[in-house]
Amino acid sequence: MNLLHARLAKYDLPQKMMERGIYPYFRQIVSKQGTEVEMDGHNILMFGSNAYTGLTGDERVIEAGVKALRKYGSGCAGSRFLNGTLDIHVQLEKELAEFVGKDEALVFSTGFTVNSGVIPQLLTREDFIICDDRDHASIVDGRRLSFAKSLHYKHNDMADLERCIRRCPKNVVKLIIVDGVFSMEGDLAKLPEIVGLKHKYDNIAIMVDEAHGLGVFGKDGRGVCDHFHLTNDVDLIMGTFSKSLASIGGFIAADKVIINYLRHTSRTYIFSASDTPAATASALEALHILKQEPERIKALWDVTNYALMKFRKAGFEIGETESPIIPLYVRNLEKTFMVTQRAFEEGVFVNSVIPPACAPTDTLIRFSLMASHTKEQVDRAVAALTKVFKELEIIK
Helix, strand or coil, X not given: CCHHHHHHHCCCHHHHHHHCCCCCCCCCCCXXXXXXXXXXXXXXXXXXXXXXXXXXXXHHHHHHHHHHHHHHCCCCCCECCCCCCCHHHHHHHHHHHHHHCXXXXXXXXXXXXXXXXXXXXXXXXXXXXXXXXXXXXXXXXXXXXXXXXXXXXXXXXXXXXXXXXXXCCCCCCEEEEEECXXXXXXXXXXXXXXXXXXXXXXXXXXXXXXCCCCCXXXXXXXXHHHHCCCXXXXXXXXXXXXXXXXXXXXEEEECHHHHHHHHHHCHHHHCCECXXXXXXXXXXXXXXXXXXXXXXXXXXXXXXXXXXXXXXXXXXXXXXXXXXXXXXXXXXXXXXXXXXXXXXXXXXXXXXXXXXXXXXXXXXXXEECCCCCCXXXXXXXXXXXXXXXXXXXXXX
């Protein structure tokens, strides 16, 4: 056994959980994503999805993908920079830029490669990246790839953010990068206060990750920046297709100067194969539906507010969530795995959240909603989870 193998063999938490029958990951789904899915020969209520708009199984989205597959083939066989730009890539970019209120946009193959490819290109060694300490892993990796110096502030602590800003020289760029909606806790960035600090100090730019805000907040689902009426104060807006837009891919939107620069320098853009025709067309159709059917977002918020009320009434600890992401705090790693397994046995799929996705004392069950969920489905899920949480003495 060589040193590398010996070192990695010490990581045995998954094996221990498997031996106990409470390993919660990589479960196989054999049906479309929807409010109920087929797993292990049973129909299971799905409350572990990011498909907030409920469009992943929509026949219009599926048909748009099928038509693109037939017209353009299964892939582009190259990067956007060379032979991989299709007319539908350009159309999607134009419509996304208009949707989020920016001059232009670039479409990437995944949301992760937006953050890991954009952030490193924006700054020099003299500049500073400032992040919330609960920002998504893709932001963390983008920050690590940058030559810029990095600072992070306590979650949503504006005094700590200001302390970070004051540590930086005045004549360098300070790029504040923040999730619009935090993906595990469900709370929002304090964007009005962040923008206030931008105007108080020199040379500050703001980048907002709208992965979980797009299709949920703002007019027609334009995101948290629109929700707070601060689109013009935010320099870069990032989003993904794998949540509300029922596909795979991501984008960055900004003014013409920034996009021109990134189009020719972002390594994950110019050295990655283009997003597939089917994925691109599916995202484009989902965007059209989102704009045409505002009642979809209303339905999402109706069922979200209902679920929030039910969980609070049942005595769950759900933190500061303001979104369809509802954290059910367990605060014990082993019990978090046990809840997920027992919930599955009761017919409910939810996600275990453990370090590094959260602090060791903040382990939780992530319960998330779609516009297509019904109140009856929420009732069934809350009843099942209440039973499990009481069995494990997490709530009384």
